[in-house]
Amino acid sequence: MLIGLPKFEYLSCETMEEASSMLLKHVGNSRILAGGTDLFVKMKHRRILPGHLISIKKIQDLHGIGWEQYGLRIGALTSIEEIRNSPLIATNFPILKDAAERLGTMHIRNLATLGGNIANASPAAEFATPLLTLGASVKLAGAQGERIVALEDFFVGPGKSVIQPDEILSEILIPSQPFAEEIYLKHSTRPMDVAIVNLAVLAEINGDRCDQIKIALGAVGPVPFRCRKAEELIRGSKFNGDLQTLFREAAQIAVEESRPIGDFRASAENRIEVIRRLVVKGLEQTVGKLNLRQAGVK
Ligand SMILES: Cc1cc2nc3c(=O)[nH]c(=O)nc-3n(C[C@H](O)[C@H](O)[C@H](O)COP(=O)(O)OP(=O)(O)OC[C@H]3O[C@@H](n4cnc5c(N)ncnc54)[C@H](O)[C@@H]3O)c2cc1C
CATH class of the missing domain: 3.30.390.50 (CO dehydrogenase flavoprotein, C-terminal domain)
Structure with missing residues (x-):
């Protein structure tokens, strides 16, 4: 049986500041929309009914995979398929390529993002266990500024994390692992x-x-x-x-x-x-x- 989506207002933003202020304006009645592969399923089954979806897909700062001083930075909007095909990841963090290969189908992997996989806080999230062993952290950006949280302290229960209502998970940070x-x-x-x-x-x-x-x-x-x-x-x-x-x-x-x-x-x-x-x-x-x-x- 085909189940339709409930009604919602679609909002799109191009900067982190814009996204944060939209979240604050609609606090308690909005959700960030990334790939939508988790969100739309929950909405179709009426498990959550946000009045406003705030799309972050146009925020350029949330894309990209690259080295920084401490190790690897993966932008929250990086798709699972991009991780699967990244030579940088295959060479330096093959466990992430393995996880990407195991997530859903090609169609899902093209839409699904790493940020969404973590922010969704499912106990079964594909990337949670590899990132925990790699000692990863996440950067959260909100109205009060940015903070970095160790992934181990990020999850607090099924579907629950330390993300505040005005915060966006902006990047995943992985320290270099030269020998392991x-x-x-x-x-x-x-x-x-x-x-x-x-x-x-x-x-x-x-x-x-x-x-x-x-x-x-x-x-x-x-x-x-x-x-x-x-x-x-x-x-x-x-x-x-x-x-x-x-x-x-x-x-x-x-x-x-x-x-x-x-x-x-x-x-x-x-x-x-x-x-x-x-x-x-x-x-x-x-x-x-x-x-x-x-x-x-x-
Ligand atoms: C057929 C199918 C198969 C699947 N198979 C798997 C699987 O094998 N393994 C697996 O782990 N998952 C699987 N999933 C679930 C899903 O595809 C992944 O968890 C995906 O990575 C979610 O990313 P997304 O960008 O689609 O998130 P969305 O659906 O857009 O968002 C998920 C949640 O996170 C929030 N969110 C998203 N991005 C951010 C951000 N940057 N900052 C703050 N909050 C944010 C949203 O508000 C929402 O609450 C499957 C889903 C489907 C439909």
Whole structure:
């Protein structure tokens, strides 16, 4: 059945100041419109009914991928397809290319933006877990000026973040990661579907010892999160010999750190099983990449 959109006023702005003042003018009854791939679905199902949609698509400052002093800056309006096709991302942050390849279909990826994926604050957001392991931050711009928030502090609940009513997520900031291997895994019903569980792992070794480890899980709690206790278990371990027992123990700890619920995609029990499998698989694949690099294959 075709469901129509509810009535709304479409407003378009060309500068951040304009967008901020429109948001303030219509506070509580407006939404930012980027690609619309999340927003229009929610509006069609009457889950949200904003009277005004403020399109930010003409704000030039919100586009582009490029290096800054601290690392990489990705403008909020960068489409998922642009991320997927960016040589700069493929070379320096391949985990983001992997995530882009797993989000929706080509049609959705052409419309959907990175800013929208994060601002929507879905616990299953494709880019949340890779960006958490990369130590990313977001820049929020509003009437009071700009502020930078670590992604880990950004999400506060399903669909909820620290963004204030007059604020726009303007860019995603990723510190340089000169030496580390990363893996992104997604478990979903069909490849283009939203994740039942997603996982990102980032690791580095010093000799054969694990020097740095970051594990992030999505869709198994109210917000995407770092599995700090599982990381603690692994950090400092020797990455040689049989790692099965260590990785299974880490997966069990990750299960205990999660708070999965059942929904139309999967039951809570099913999600727990998937966490166990994905964490072990993610750690094994990361170690595999580290070994290849050590052997000079990469
Ligand atoms: C068929 C289909 C498949 C999908 N598959 C996936 C998937 O596999 N993985 C996945 O993660 N998602 C998936 N999605 C969801 C969606 O495509 C992504 O989350 C997308 O990145 C959202 O970006 P957008 O630009 O379309 O956001 P919009 O829909 O425009 O906005 C989403 C929300 O964020 C707010 N917002 C947007 N940009 C900003 C900003 N710069 N500052 C402040 N607030 C902002 C909006 O007001 C709105 O509340 C799918 C959607 C569809 C329809």
